[in-house]
Amino acid sequence: MSNSFKHALQSRRSVYAINDKSPISDEQIQEIVDFALMNVPSAFNSQSTRLVLLLGEQHKKLWNGIVMDTLRAIVPAENFGPTEAKINSFAAGYGTVLFFEDNAVVEGLQSKFAAYADNFPLWARDTSAMHQLTIWTLLEEAGLGASLQHYNPIIDDQVKETWGLDKKWHLTSQMVFGGIVQKPETAPEKQPVEDRRKFFK
Template sequence: MSNNFMEAIKNRRSYYGISKEQVISDERIQEIVNEAVKHTPSAFNSQSARLVVLLGEQHDKFWNLTEDVLREVVPAEHFAPTAEKMESFRSGYGTVLFFEDAAVIEGLQAQFPIYKDNFPGFSAHSSGMHQLVVWTALELEGFGASLQHYNPIIDQRVASEWNLPESWSLVAQMPFGKPTFEPGEKEFQPLEDRVKVFK
């Protein structure tokens, strides 16, 4: 195993201080996402992941939309911390939206009924791998990112705003940008409580 791979995994962190300063070209960002979608594995080679990359005004529009939706559900007197979070994400360079295509999953359920109940879980596993690959790849290019979950309350507005297929189900949102400060020290639970090896 390449040490570079493990170093990349170690270095990937959640960055909440990010800026709009350009780190790499937009074309390179698209290339990273394309490669991640093409090569990240999925159960039964379902290739059910769907990603949307929002840059520039589209990135800002997404976080404005999310803030508007949250204002409808979070009491005004408690909204200040939420507004602060929205501003920190909006301050970034872009956002990757991660979806899973329910039509693909339903097709596999019909084709392989014995595994019907497992396909939603398989879909979640695949999405998680796509998130890790994109996150780590962006980190390697000098971006900081974090993973957010404002779905399902924003799902309809997002689908409508970007005219996305009804079968696309939003899973996670990843704002990214040039880091403005480093994350704190990461704490780890004892590995002996988390890993068992039998020979």
């Protein structure tokens, strides 16, 4: 394991104080997304993960438009202040990666391998999680702060309609990222590794 990967994984945090600056080019950000798609494994080599990269005005359209409007319609006006501030903090970032799993692929595998049918949705979530961690770690290594959000399923239909996405794509999460304004000063508390790992030789 390279020291750079270990360091990036260790220093990765949920960074909420971000701005619309990036230390790397848009092309390099796309390379990170493409690298994950080409190299992260999947059960039965299903390659069921689908990613959408939103930058600039498309990123703002997600947060200031779709997410804000959706929440404004369901959160009482007198309680909307904190919600609005949170969404504005995401909109202030540089971009968002939308993570999807293609249900058409999952359903095809369920039909082909009936004995494992119940497991394929679970394995698809495993695949999605591996893509999330890979991209998060690579963004960290590149000097970008990120956090993982879950405004699905309330935004799913509008997201797919806005960007013309396949209706079989299932939205699992949204990773918002940007230039780091302030990183959390303390690391999250970790349980002792001895309580979580068994070693037999």
